[in-house]
Amino acid sequence: MSGDEPRYKSYDSPAGGWGAAAATAKTLMRESVIAKGSRALLSMNQPGGFKCPSCAYPDPDCKQTLELCENGAKALAHEATKFRVTREFFAQHTVSDLAEQSDYWLEKQGRLTEPMRYDATSDKYVPVSWDEAFALIGEHLRALESPHQAEFYTSGRTANEAAFLYSIFVREFGTNNFPDCSNMCHEPTSRGLPAAIGVGKGPVRMSDWEHAEAIFVIGQNTGTNAPRMMTDLVAAHRRGVPIVTVNPMPEQALMKFTPPQDVLEMATFRSEQVTSEFVHIAIGGDIALFKGMMKILFERDAAGEKVIDWDFVNTHTVGIEAVREDALAQDWTELTRVAGVSEAQIRRCAEIYIRSNATMICFGMGLTQHQEGSRLLRQVCNLLFLRGNFGKPGAGIAPIRGHSNVQGDRTVGIDEQPTGDYLDRVQAVFGFDPPREHGHNTVQAVEAMIAGTARVFVGMGGNFVRAIPDTERSYEAMRKLDLTVAISTKLNRGHVVHGKDALILPVTSRSERLETEAGEQFVTIEDSMAKVTASRGVLEPASPHTLGEVEIVCRMARAALPGSKTDWERYAQDYGSVRDRIAEVYPAIYADFNHRVSDPDGFYLDVPPRRLVWPTPNGKANFHVFEGLDANAPVAEPDMLRLATIRSHDQFNTTIYSNSDRYRGVYNTRMAVLMNVEDRKARGFAEQQVIALETISRDGITRRVSGLTVIDYPIARGAIAGYYPELNPLLPLDYFDEISGTPAAKSIPVRAVADPG
Numbered sequence: 001m002s003g004d005e006p007r008y009k010s011y012d013s014p015a016g017g018w019g020a021a022a023a024t025a026k027t028l029m030r031e032s033v034i035a036k037g038s039r040a041l042l043s044m045n046q047p048g049g050f051k052c053p054s055c056a057y058p059d060p061d062c063k064q065t066l067e068l069c070e071n072g073a074k075a076l077a078h079e080a081t082k083f084r085v086t087r088e089f090f091a092q093h094t095v096s097d098l099a100e101q102s103d104y105w106l107e108k109q110g111r112l113t114e115p116m117r118y119d120a121t122s123d124k125y126v127p128v129s130w131d132e133a134f135a136l137i138g139e140h141l142r143a144l145e146s147p148h149q150a151e152f153y154t155s156g157r158t159a160n161e162a163a164f165l166y167s168i169f170v171r172e173f174g175t176n177n178f179p180d181c182s183n184m185c186h187e188p189t190s191r192g193l194p195a196a197i198g199v200g201k202g203p204v205r206m207s208d209w210e211h212a213e214a215i216f217v218i219g220q221n222t223g224t225n226a227p228r229m230m231t232d233l234v235a236a237h238r239r240g241v242p243i244v245t246v247n248p249m250p251e252q253a254l255m256k257f258t259p260p261q262d263v264l265e266m267a268t269f270r271s272e273q274v275t276s277e278f279v280h281i282a283i284g285g286d287i288a289l290f291k292g293m294m295k296i297l298f299e300r301d302a303a304g305e306k307v308i309d310w311d312f313v314n315t316h317t318v319g320i321e322a323v324r325e326d327a328l329a330q331d332w333t334e335l336t337r338v339a340g341v342s343e344a345q346i347r348r349c350a351e352i353y354i355r356s357n358a359t360m361i362c363f364g365m366g367l368t369q370h371q372e373g374s375r376l377l378r379q380v381c382n383l384l385f386l387r388g389n390f391g392k393p394g395a396g397i398a399p400i401r402g403h404s405n406v407q408g409d410r411t412v413g414i415d416e417q418p419t420g421d422y423l424d425r426v427q428a429v430f431g432f433d434p435p436r437e438h439g440h441n442t443v444q445a446v447e448a449m450i451a452g453t454a455r456v457f458v459g460m461g462g463n464f465v466r467a468i469p470d471t472e473r474s475y476e477a478m479r480k481l482d483l484t485v486a487i488s489t490k491l492n493r494g495h496v497v498h499g500k501d502a503l504i505l506p507v508t509s510r511s512e513r514l515e516t517e518a519g520e521q522f523v524t525i526e527d528s529m530a531k532v533t534a535s536r537g538v539l540e541p542a543s544p545h546t547l548g549e550v551e552i553v554c555r556m557a558r559a560a561l562p563g564s565k566t567d568w569e570r571y572a573q574d575y576g577s578v579r580d581r582i583a584e585v586y587p588a589i590y591a592d593f594n595h596r597v598s599d600p601d602g603f604y605l606d607v608p609p610r611r612l613v614w615p616t617p618n619g620k621a622n623f624h625v626f627e628g629l630d631a632n633a634p635v636a637e638p639d640m641l642r643l644a645t646i647r648s649h650d651q652f653n654t655t656i657y658s659n660s661d662r663y664r665g666v667y668n669t670r671m672a673v674l675m676n677v678e679d680r681k682a683r684g685f686a687e688q689q690v691i692a693l694e695t696i697s698r699d700g701i702t703r704r705v706s707g708l709t710v711i712d713y714p715i716a717r718g719a720i721a722g723y724y725p726e727l728n729p730l731l732p733l734d735y736f737d738e739i740s741g742t743p744a745a746k747s748i749p750v751r752a753v754a755d756p757g
Contacts, residue, residue: 003281083110138559156403219366282340
């Protein structure tokens with residue numbers, strides 16, 4: 001067998017530890033940046049340095065010498081790579097040829113070095129000057145019959161300054177069409193939580209980890225998607241804090257972990273069993289778990305036990321009686337059937353919760369990416385309200401978001417549903433009347449492309465076409481556009497699935513120095529716990545022909561809005577002036593922005609529920625009743641499996657670092673699915689048989705992915721898991737949470753069938 005052939009072998013070593021150290025070293029070697037990358041790692045997540053370009057997990061309030069993780073190191077290595085995509089590369093490859101390559105191959109080619117424009121005659125990208133590129137963008141945008149025919153996408157890596165200016169430019173242009181990467185992941189947080197607590201973000205801060213008496217981690221693969229959080233979980237575990245993990249399959253880091261920064265554990269090859277209670281939940285069974293726990297609390301309260309914080313409930317909340325009535329009416333047989341776990345285990349979880357005077361509930365996309373993701377999160381709030389787990393140290397709801405500034409982008413204006421108060425402030429500060437009608441989220445943007453009403457797409461980072469659902473239909477829709485603009489650091493699928501006109505604009509990365517005529521500049525990032533810090537790159541730019549995001553936004557605005565009175569020239573050079581405007585538009589949270597961010601440790605934005613202030617219409621925290629127990633619409637087909645699309649350990653969002661998934665024992669392939677052995681046997685499949693998955697839907701569209709090898713895995717019965725974005729073709733565009741518009745990628749109804757080959 002050659003080293004590149006697919007193989008499957010269970011991974012029994014602890015997550016982190018020497019495996020992570022070896023993988024980091026291997027990546028630095030593969031990208032030929034051992035010396036350069038190692039120096040840069042010492043500046044990452046440190047005062048005066050740059051913020052990790054990977055996840056949004058916060059830095060600790062007390063700094064460590066090395067505050068990084070394996071996947072953060074990989075992200076930096078791939079960003080700092082010595083490899084380059086030059087005009088000679090594009091001269092050698094047609095776009096049709098590039099389209100046949102894998103996502104991993106495209107990523108491996110290296111950093112983009114100069115602006116390129118698609119030439120249909122040769123089917124190749126050819127060099128174009130920056131002036132010509134911006135002129136083309138302006139020409140297309142000004143030619144539109146309506147500004148609503150343009151879609152302006154934002155990646156969560158985009159820094160606050162660029163995101164803010166992007167929002168101003170697009171609104172001055174005349175639309176609120178802001179499809180955003182958060183639409184596809186944590187939008188239920190943004191849209192679901194405000195009805196319960198008044199804001200779309202969590203009130204937890206890093207200091208709360210030291211005071212928590214119980215921690216629930218729900219629907220999140222921490223060791224891969226937020227690895228630095230493992231340090232805090234290990235510290236809590238060592239203090240004796242019970243950690244309850246709720247997931248359809250065990251994830252290695254939460255079962256067995258060695259902190260790479262712990263010299264003693266590394267030297268002695270020891271590890272920690274982080275999870276004290278693993279709840280092997282069925283996909284979509286979380287509501288049944290929460291209702292079961294609430295049922296227990298209400299029953300014990302009725303029996304005279306002081307398990308509900310009535311002072312908190314009576315002072316701060318409304319709606320408990322309806323939730324109490326609903327919880328007490330639940331039948332244990334149905335609760336355990338839907339949850340997929342026993343009554344005894346639900347009672348153990350409730351007991352852990354009751355004994356804790358300060359509980360944090362952390363969650364990821366295992367909760368948000370369901371058809372009822374927004375309402376599901378409100379049930380988490382219900383549970384926290386019952387014990388008064390807001391407004392005190394160690395307690396609260398903690399969304400663990402993905403991309404490094406995805407929360408910050410939303411805070412500074414990337415929102416297709418802006419409030420009237422925000423628009424009034426924009427008008428007062430910038431002197432134009434912004435559009436008032438809501439714009440498009442991601443699903444609506446693709447629908448507009450399919451309908452032919454969208455004609456221009458501008459992507460501020462990311463890999464939009466690979467991230468969105470319904471791959472075949474989405475590819476066809478993108479190719480109908482008049483112009484696609486990709487503002488990127490690396491080659492990706494969005495450059496080969498493009499409009500009739502297409503531009504690739506290379507951007508200076510987070511880890512690289514930003515120099516303008518006004519001198520060296522820095523940007524700011526908001527992490528997933530609402531802390532804002534400065535980010536200063538330390539590396540030389542990959543090419544003298546890249547531009548910073550802020551300058552690209554300003555020059556697009558000048559080209560599209562020749563009569564604009566906004567001072568784009570100044571903002572392109574002086575990022576401090578941009579922060580002054582942010583402070584004017586957001587005086588309640590960003591007042592004195594430039595002074596406050598001069599603190600090397602940054603500052604926290606005000607999240608009112610932390611102060612027991614509830615910016616809801618009634619001024620209270622609101623309990624919500626969830627009708628029924630299903631997080632997704634029921635499907636009648638008895639052989640149905642719920643597909644959860646997942647990331648491998650060697651992946652961040654759509655960026656593929658290798659074709660292996662070490663912790664799950666899958667090597668050299670991404671065309672594999674993880675299935676419960678009993679489900680496999682019930683369907684008559686042999687071990688490692690190659691199968692196909694077909695979507696169960698009523699829209700008449702056939703969705704099928706073939707060539708998938710079945711791997712026996714301890715996943716809940718009725719569930720199956722496979723890799724994103726390879727399985728995106730199975731996710732219908734109209735299969736989403738109605739409140740947030742987020743595609744329900746963790747619960748796609750599919751049937752598994754033999755693949756004849």
